[in-house]
Amino acid sequence: MTVFIIRRLMQSALVLIIMSLLVFFGVFAIGDPVEIFVAADADQAERERAIKALGLDRPIWAQYGYFVVNALAGDLGRSFVFNIPSIELILQRMPATLELASCAVMLSVVIGIPLGMFAGYRPESRISKTIMATSIAGFSLPTFWVGLMLILVFAVELGWLPSTGRGQLGEFLGIRSSLFTLDGLAHLALPALNLALFNISLVIRLTRAGMRENMPMDYVKFARAKGLSQKRVVFVHVMKNIMIPVVTVIGLEIGQVIAFAVVTETIFAWPGMGKLIIDSINNLDRPVIVAYLLITVIMFIVINLVVDILYSVLDPRVRLADAGKS
Amino acid sequence: MTAATLSVENLETHFFTKAGVLKAVNDVSFEVRQGKILGLVGESGSGKSVTGFSIMGLVDPPGRIVGGRVRFKGQDIVGMPEDQIRKLRGNRIAMIFQDPMMTLNPVLKVETQMIEAVQAHDSVDRKTAWTRARDALGQVGIPSPEERLAAYPHQFSGGMRQRVAIAIALLNKPDLIVADEPTTALDVTIQGQILYEVQKLARETRTALIWITHDLSVVASLADEICVMYAGRIVERGSVDEVLDRPAHPYTAGLIGSVPSRNEKGKPLVQIPGVMPSMLNLPSGCAFRLRCSHADATCCDEPKPRGHLRQVRCCHPLAEIA
Numbered sequence: 175m176t177v178f179i180i181r182r183l184m185q186s187a188l189v190l191i192i193m194s195l196l197v198f199f200g201v202f203a204i205g206d207p208v209e210i211f212v213a214a215d216a217d218q219a220e221r222e223r224a225i226k227a228l229g230l231d232r233p234i235w236a237q238y239g240y241f242v243v244n245a246l247a248g249d250l251g252r253s254f255v256f257n258i259p260s261i262e263l264i265l266q267r268m269p270a271t272l273e274l275a276s277c278a279v280m281l282s283v284v285i286g287i288p289l290g291m292f293a294g295y296r297p298e299s300r301i302s303k304t305i306m307a308t309s310i311a312g313f314s315l316p317t318f319w320v321g322l323m324l325i326l327v328f329a330v331e332l333g334w335l336p337s338t339g340r341g342q343l344g345e346f347l348g349i350r351s352s353l354f355t356l357d358g359l360a361h362l363a364l365p366a367l368n369l370a371l372f373n374i375s376l377v378i379r380l381t382r383a384g385m386r387e388n389m390p391m392d393y394v395k396f397a398r399a400k401g402l403s404q405k406r407v408v409f410v411h412v413m414k415n416i417m418i419p420v421v422t423v424i425g426l427e428i429g430q431v432i433a434f435a436v437v438t439e440t441i442f443a444w445p446g447m448g449k450l451i452i453d454s455i456n457n458l459d460r461p462v463i464v465a466y467l468l469i470t471v472i473m474f475i476v477i478n479l480v481v482d483i484l485y486s487v488l489d490p491r492v493r494l495a496d497a498g499k500s
Numbered sequence: 501m502t503a504a505t506l507s508v509e510n511l512e513t514h515f516f517t518k519a520g521v522l523k524a525v526n527d528v529s530f531e532v533r534q535g536k537i538l539g540l541v542g543e544s545g546s547g548k549s550v551t552g553f554s555i556m557g558l559v560d561p562p563g564r565i566v567g568g569r570v571r572f573k574g575q576d577i578v579g580m581p582e583d584q585i586r587k588l589r590g591n592r593i594a595m596i597f598q599d600p601m602m603t604l605n606p607v608l609k610v611e612t613q614m615i616e617a618v619q620a621h622d623s624v625d626r627k628t629a630w631t632r633a634r635d636a637l638g639q640v641g642i643p644s645p646e647e648r649l650a651a652y653p654h655q656f657s658g659g660m661r662q663r664v665a666i667a668i669a670l671l672n673k674p675d676l677i678v679a680d681e682p683t684t685a686l687d688v689t690i691q692g693q694i695l696y697e698v699q700k701l702a703r704e705t706r707t708a709l710i711w712i713t714h715d716l717s718v719v720a721s722l723a724d725e726i727c728v729m730y731a732g733r734i735v736e737r738g739s740v741d742e743v744l745d746r747p748a749h750p751y752t753a754g755l756i757g758s759v760p761s762r763n764e765k766g767k768p769l770v771q772i773p774g775v776m777p778s779m780l781n782l783p784s785g786c787a788f789r790l791r792c793s794h795a796d797a798t799c800c801d802e803p804k805p806r807g808h809l810r811q812v813r814c815c816h817p818l819a820e821i822a
Contacts, residue, residue, distance in 0.1 A: 392597055392598075392599060392602035392603045393603055393604060393605045395597070395603075396597055396604070397613075399556055399558060399589055399597075400589070400590035400594075400617040400620060400668060401617070401620045401621055402590070402616060406616065406620075414607045414608065415606070489607060490607060490609075490652040491654050
């Protein structure tokens with residue numbers, strides 16, 4: 175296991191290096207931030223001063239080298255726009271995104287797994303067919319459109335739920351979050367549902383497929399032949415087998431909802447990282463873009479690592495294969 | 501004469517498919533007594549496994565038992581409510597499946613799978629259940645059962661897994677075990693060992709045993725009585741010696757003739773011509789008539805079973821039936 179983790183961490187470092195190179199040179203190729211920051215009527219001397227202050231007067235490879243040296247010391251540069259360290263900027267916004275993402279993933283587990291299991295257990299029933307038809311909609315309707323519809327129905331027409339912002343924040347164990355006040359939860363409801371919809375559908379379809387694949391297996395019949403109750407057969411024998419692919423996908427989902435909450439955050443004016451990255455791209459605020467992407471990559475790496483470890487907890491066959499290698 | 505442990509009377513299990521009604525088990529009757537071994541022989545698709553599942557009450561839709569009785573110690577299992585039949589399953593009637601690679605749950609430890617089988621029928625604590633599981637593993641010849649209990653199925657070989665499955669079947673000391681081709685997926689050497697173990701255990705514990713197989717040589721060495729199935733029906737039934745020495749049904753004779761070791765070296769192997777007809781459109785009358793060299797016009801009528809304990813369903817039996 176230790177060997178596995180070390181090998182994984184080394185691969186991750188390589189990914190980070192490639193990633194930072196791509197972003198650094200990519201943003202450099204797109205456009206010149208100076209054009210955006212410096213006022214159009216500024217004179218040449220002012221321009222020179224601004225360029226020098228941002229370190230943009232040096233050749234691009236030197237800028238990259240400078241960035242790497244600082245990054246190793248934990249400094250990912252200051253935002254061109256806000257003039258504060260980009261990490262600090264991102265960390266300020268991160269809790270909002272994390273609470274949105276964790277709610278969305280939780281919804282997809284709590285709603286997706288039971289519905290999927292039912293649909294797979296009784297595939298012929300009317301309810302199952304309704305669940306599956308709805309999941310196709312959740313799967314194929316674009317997030318931004320669903321978001322707008324949610325606002326239209328629940329915020330504008332019915333007026334039940336607010337449609338913008340995080341609402342009032344509560345504090346619990348030193349963490350400030352919308353989760354701890356009623357007003358905050360009301361603000362969270364629509365964006366979380368919007369972000370979760372695709373994932374709920376994905377989990378439903380995956381769970382159902384696993385259920386339908388596992389129910390006719392010999393081990394299920396054998397478990398029933400032992401005289402076990404149907405409840406134990408389904409919730410212990412079958413469920414433990416289904417969970418293997420489901421956990422993988424949920425792991426990927428966590429990464430995805432964090433990194434790609436962009437659309438939902440924009441629509442619901444949610445002050446999270448997604449909104450920050452969109453603004454930064456518009457401003458060509460390179461330090462923030464690079465820092466954001468690096469943090470996202472690190473998050474993906476950590477999540478994948480956790481999923482792999484969970485995997486071996488769920489599936490004893492993986493455990494054996496791994497022990498053999500290391 | 502003691503009452504039969506299991507008596508199956510005119511059992512009919514049909515599958516209602518889109519293509520039509522498939523009569524997988526069609527008017528099947530037999531019985532097994534305490535400590536006796538019944539061999540249920542037939543080709544793939546002859547309905548022998550479905551017969552086994554019908555006895556367990558494990559026929560899944562689109563299949564359904566549409567007629568007949570399955571009496572276990574006098575109680576009719578057909579139509580019994582699910583929670584009652586569940587109390588018999590794995591407790592009084594146990595089943596062993598064909599493929600030991602598939603029957604154990606890959607993600608649960610062997611001890612979990614054994615303890616739950618004990619606790620499903622007996623309200624004993626984990627420790628007692630564990631002890632019983634360990635003893636059962638020892639009984640079927642698994643070395644160091646304490647350690648093996650904590651292992652997962654993939655850490656066992658095929659033969660060992662089948663021993664585990666047999667141990668699970670034995671856990672609650674059932675009165676009847678239905679073994680559905682339990683040695684088919686195993687090496688010949690392992691097959692021999694398993695046969696020996698099962699025979700010994702059945703004799704010792706006086707458990708009635710139904711051994712479903714397509715392999716006549718297995719039944720020959722194991723069973724007391726044989727039922728030969730063809731296209732959902734029992735075409736011949738009798739004691740092992742009688743059926744194997746003096747087969748009355750041309751199909752049984754064909755099966756015996758097809759056993760490779762009985763054929764002369766250098767000559768082509770003897771076969772039964774043709775294949776088993778689709779269960780969805782069986783020929784009228786005797787289902788075997790199209791492959792039978794003795795068939796004539798009379799075979800177009802349904803042959804009535806002749807005889808009682810020694811029984812054959814044929815218009816032109818090869819041997820006299822008392």
